[in-house]
Amino acid sequence: MAAASGFAESGADLDLVGIQKRFPGFTAIEHLDLTIPAGSFFALLGPSGCGKTTTLRLVAGLEDPTTGQVLIGGKDVTKLRPFERPVNTVFQSYALFPHMTVLENVAFGLRRRKIADPIDKAHEALRLVELDHLATRKPQQLSGGQQQRVALARALVNRPALLLLDEPLGALDLKLRRQMQIELKSIQESVGLTFLHVTHDQEEAMTMADTVAVMNKGRIEQMGAPEVLYELPRTAFVANFLGQSNLFTGPVAGTTADAISVDVAGVKVVVPKSRAARHTGTVTIGVRPEKLALHTEKPATDASTNALGPGRVIDVSFTGVSTQYLVDIPGVGNVTVFTQNMGFGPTAHEGAEVWVSWHVEHGFGLEDDPDAEPRFSPDADTQMLAVQTKNELQSELEAEEA
Amino acid sequence: MAFTAFSTGTAKEQAPRRKSKIALLLLLPGILYLLLFFLVPLVALIATSLQEPVPFGDFGQYQTAFRWQNYVEVITTYGDQIIRSFTYALLATIFALLFSYPIAYFIGVKCRQWPLLQNLLLVLVIAPFFISFLLRTLAWKSILADESFIVTGLKALSLMAPDAHFTGTPAAVVFGLTYNFIPFMTLPIYAALERLDTRLLEAGRDLYAKPATSFFKITVPLSMAGIVSGVLLTFIPAAGDYINASSRFLGGSSTSMIGNVIESNFLVSLNYPAAAALSIILMSIILVLVTAYVKRSGTEDLL
Numbered sequence: 001m002a003a004a005s006g007f008a009e010s011g012a013d014l015d016l017v018g019i020q021k022r023f024p025g026f027t028a029i030e031h032l033d034l035t036i037p038a039g040s041f042f043a044l045l046g047p048s049g050c051g052k053t054t055t056l057r058l059v060a061g062l063e064d065p066t067t068g069q070v071l072i073g074g075k076d077v078t079k080l081r082p083f084e085r086p087v088n089t090v091f092q093s094y095a096l097f098p099h100m101t102v103l104e105n106v107a108f109g110l111r112r113r114k115i116a117d118p119i120d121k122a123h124e125a126l127r128l129v130e131l132d133h134l135a136t137r138k139p140q141q142l143s144g145g146q147q148q149r150v151a152l153a154r155a156l157v158n159r160p161a162l163l164l165l166d167e168p169l170g171a172l173d174l175k176l177r178r179q180m181q182i183e184l185k186s187i188q189e190s191v192g193l194t195f196l197h198v199t200h201d202q203e204e205a206m207t208m209a210d211t212v213a214v215m216n217k218g219r220i221e222q223m224g225a226p227e228v229l230y231e232l233p234r235t236a237f238v239a240n241f242l243g244q245s246n247l248f249t250g251p252v253a254g255t256t257a258d259a260i261s262v263d264v265a266g267v268k269v270v271v272p273k274s275r276a277a278r279h280t281g282t283v284t285i286g287v288r289p290e291k292l293a294l295h296t297e298k299p300a301t302d303a304s305t306n307a308l309g310p311g312r313v314i315d316v317s318f319t320g321v322s323t324q325y326l327v328d329i330p331g332v333g334n335v336t337v338f339t340q341n342m343g344f345g346p347t348a349h350e351g352a353e354v355w356v357s358w359h360v361e362h363g364f365g366l367e368d369d370p371d372a373e374p375r376f377s378p379d380a381d382t383q384m385l386a387v388q389t390k391n392e393l394q395s396e397l398e399a400e401e402a
Numbered sequence: 403m404a405f406t407a408f409s410t411g412t413a414k415e416q417a418p419r420r421k422s423k424i425a426l427l428l429l430l431p432g433i434l435y436l437l438l439f440f441l442v443p444l445v446a447l448i449a450t451s452l453q454e455p456v457p458f459g460d461f462g463q464y465q466t467a468f469r470w471q472n473y474v475e476v477i478t479t480y481g482d483q484i485i486r487s488f489t490y491a492l493l494a495t496i497f498a499l500l501f502s503y504p505i506a507y508f509i510g511v512k513c514r515q516w517p518l519l520q521n522l523l524l525v526l527v528i529a530p531f532f533i534s535f536l537l538r539t540l541a542w543k544s545i546l547a548d549e550s551f552i553v554t555g556l557k558a559l560s561l562m563a564p565d566a567h568f569t570g571t572p573a574a575v576v577f578g579l580t581y582n583f584i585p586f587m588t589l590p591i592y593a594a595l596e597r598l599d600t601r602l603l604e605a606g607r608d609l610y611a612k613p614a615t616s617f618f619k620i621t622v623p624l625s626m627a628g629i630v631s632g633v634l635l636t637f638i639p640a641a642g643d644y645i646n647a648s649s650r651f652l653g654g655s656s657t658s659m660i661g662n663v664i665e666s667n668f669l670v671s672l673n674y675p676a677a678a679a680l681s682i683i684l685m686s687i688i689l690v691l692v693t694a695y696v697k698r699s700g701t702e703d704l705l
Contacts, residue, residue, distance in 0.1 A: 062604050082607040095605035099623045108619075109609035154609070 011038040011194030012073030012086065012161035014059065019068035021054055028054040030218040032068070036196060036211070041188050043197045043209030047241070051218040052198045053092075056164050059196065061085050073161055083112070088155035089164040094147045096139035102126065102150050103135040109158040125157035126150075128187070145176045156187065163188075165197040169204065181208055202242050206230070214238050230288075234277055234367045239286050246292070246335050247366070248308075249284040259360065265331030269306045269363070276365025284366040290338040291362040294325060294348055295355040306363065308332055309355030313348045315390075323347070327354055451678035462672030472679045480663050480680065487659040488687065490572065491641035494579035495587075498636050499629070501580070502587035506628070507621075510595035527588050539578055539651045543569055546577075546652070570654030578646035583639065587632035594628025595621075630699050638688055660684050 019032040029051045036042045044052040057063040059070055061082035069078045077085050088109065096105050103122050110118035126132040129149035139147055148168060155163055165184075169177045185208050188195045199205050205212045206226040213223040214237070222229060222238045229242055239245035253263040260276055261268040262283050271285050287306075293299075301307045311329030318324075318341075325337040325348060335356055339347075348354050451472055453464040477484070505527065513520045530538060545552060546568045556562040568574050598621065606616035622629070644661025647653035653662075660680060668677035 060608055062607070082604075083610045083612055087608070089605070089608045091601060091605060091608075093599075093601050095599070095601045097602060097605070097620060099620075099626075108606075108611070112610040112612075112615060158609070 011040075011192060013038045013071070014162055014194060014196065015069075015071035015074075016055070016059070017069040017071065019055075019058060019065045019070070021051070021058060021063065022066045027218055029058075029065075032218075032220065034213065034220065034223075036194060038073075038194050039192050040210045041185065041195045041197065041208060043199060043205035043212045044215055045199060045202055045205040045212050045242070046215035047200055050215045052200075052215050053166060055215075056089070056166050056196065056198050059162070060087055060089050060164055086161040087164060088158050088160040088162075089166060090148075090151050090155045090168040092166040092168065092170055094139075094151040096147055096150055096154070098138065098140055100138075101135065102131065102137050102139060102142070105139060105150060106154045106157050108154065113158070121157055122153075125153040128156070129153045129183075145172055145180070148172060148180065152184070152187075156191070156193075159191070160193065162194045162196060165195060167199050168197075169199075169201075177204070184208065206242070212242075214241060216241070232275060232364050233286065236284060236286075236366055236368050239364075239366065244289050244336055245286045246289060247284050247286045248332060249282060251282050252280055255279065260365070262365075264308070265329075267308055267332075269308070270303075270360045271363040271365050272361060275361070275363065277367035278365060284368060285363050286366060287358050287363045289324070289336040290322070290340075291358050292335070292337040292356045293358065294327075294337050294339055295357060296348060296352065297355070299355055299357045301357070304360050305357050306360055307355055307357040308335065310353045311335065311356070313350050313352045313354055316348070316350055325354075327356060329356070447678050447681060450674055451682050453675045453678075462674070464674055469675065472675045473683065476676050476679045476683065480660065483658055483660050483663050484683065484687075486572075486657070487641050487661070487684070488691075490576050490579060490647070490657075490659060491637050491643075493576045494583060494640045495633055495637045497576065497580040498583050498587040499633065502584055502591055502632065503629075505584075506588050506591035506595050510592045511598060511600065514600075524592070527585050527592075530585065535582060536645065539582065539645055542578060542581065543651055546574060569652055570649065570657065572657050574652040575647045575657045575659075578652040579640045579643060582643075582646065583636040586635040586639075590631035590635065591625060591628040594625040598624055626699060630696060633695070634692060638692065641688055642684055 014034075014036040016032050016034040019029055019034075021027070021029040032051075032055065034055075044055060046052045054063060058065050059072075061077070061080060061084075065078065069076055071077065072086060096102075097108065100108070103119065103126070106122035106125050107118040110121055115121065123132055123135065126135055129152055131146060131149055131153065134142060134146065139150060142150065151168065168184075169180050172180060181204060184195075197205070197209060206229075209226065211223065212226050212229055214221045214229065216237050222234045229238060233239035233242060233245070236245075236247060239247065248262070248264040248269060250262045250264040250269070252260050253268060254261045258274070259270050259272050260279050260283070261270045262285050263269075264285070269285050273279060276283065276285075295307075295309070298309065299305070299307050308329050309327075311327040311332070313325055314328045314334075315326040316323060320341070322338045322340050325339070327335045327337060329335055337356055449466065450464075452466075452468050452470065453472075454467040454469040456463040456465050459465075509520055509523045509527075513523065544550060547553065548567055548569070553562065553568055557564055557566075562568075602620055602624070603616055606620045607613075611619060641659075642661050644659060644665050645651055647657050647659040647662055648665075649655060649658075653659075660683075664677045664680045664684075667673040667680065
């Protein structure tokens, strides 16, 4: 019990060394090396089934790794059982004890560790989440958002060196989730604990975490500050999971001192060497939709601008702050463009002939070997599917009319 | 803080209850049944318990009276048997609980991943019901008889005194009661544990509860409804049981319980008022004990 005795003065480092986790029939975590510095807010982001929840359970001690070690604050806890680890979890299901009052739920961990004045401390934790007036209620008498805050108070009251959050905001509606995100972030800053947050919501991960690790198929694809991940994704998975990306693949056609140019359907697309992971062979170049400019006339290109086109606008959708265009460029494929609705600049309607351009500095070169994955996976783009369905329906209607 | 903005949500309100004639109509057969087969016999039983012998009448002839002394007489005469009944029933209930809880936990929690095994084990728990309860008790009588290999074996190993018996002892009666009521204890506990959310146990472990602590603080309270039902289903019939304690089965002359006394008064000495008075006493004591027990365990909604 040494590790779990007393309150943690501050957060602790978490180190995962060579973790692998196999279940009968499948491997949840292929190979994981991860260091989370003390006091940071770390998010593990990934689609469902990518191994992120398993990672959390390994840290909590609810699962044992097949190989590898878990270190908390430099101490090997791999062999310790969950109740011996200085870790608390806010569960996705909240897992509040239905037979206890809210207050007793919060005091549970304190009582187990025989900490003085558990009731006072539990009240204090409930005041932190502004639920002290409901202390005598049973959990099932509370709303989802209130239960979530009780779960948070129940974990936080123990002042764990490491707090694990397993999609804790998943059950909340959008407005509540926003408020809780801000609240969680401010609690983390004020108590200075290490938070490990697991989520599939890329926006949540980016707004809350100092460091985001994108997980896919049991591996960490890329890790870094949210801005870095967004501006310079290293793999196609990251480029598409974290926001949207336009990807173009082609052989490297020329190299200068600080840039490479890639032949995309006969057009040279330039990307700085510093923003490309590979400089030879077949390379995939990406650019974010909001970095693209839409032109109704062929733009004048210079060394600092890439341009593709002409293409045809096949879909326009207005989302309020921006308008999203889907442009079909022959030989290249579909390109998504977001333009801010600022009342100026060209606007295009469906069927219009357009060009797209972007600043060379905004492109990024991916590390993936494009041969390993299809160039444009036909089913990946839901927007494309929607457009196809719409066109099919329209042609059917026209055929009927005729 | 931002919390105030969404802390107004209160618990769900209960749906208003509407009195309806249809509901009453649907209840009618049940009410009639209870009146006819419960209330009428109960009144008849109370009336019988207060009867007095017909003066100069035949053996077993009684007439309506208000002879409350019947109660005093049976309590003074059969006080030992009354106390014995509840002691045996209590012991059998405790043993049945100690045996059944692990079985129910194993089937309901540990075997969740294998529903087929779960069903198979449940069938095994219920299987004894396929054979008459009398036959099974008789079988135990021969298994535990003096000449059985168990008793002779124990004697050969000097684990039992050469002149000792097993059948006819209080231990044999309590054993029989425990054995016969284990399924009644296991099934309700299984039903409660089967619904147990194991994520709560994980939460308990995460909150520094050792396995034993999470068992007593989380698992037991959450299966309390099953424990209470199991205890009632075991204790009530066990207190009134007259098969196991009978000298024709596992008991002897020194083990007779209230049920045996009622049986002999009714069938042998034809003392109907005494038998009826004993029945009323048995029923009242059970009612008082059960009410107190259910109140204590905080599951009033069971009754």
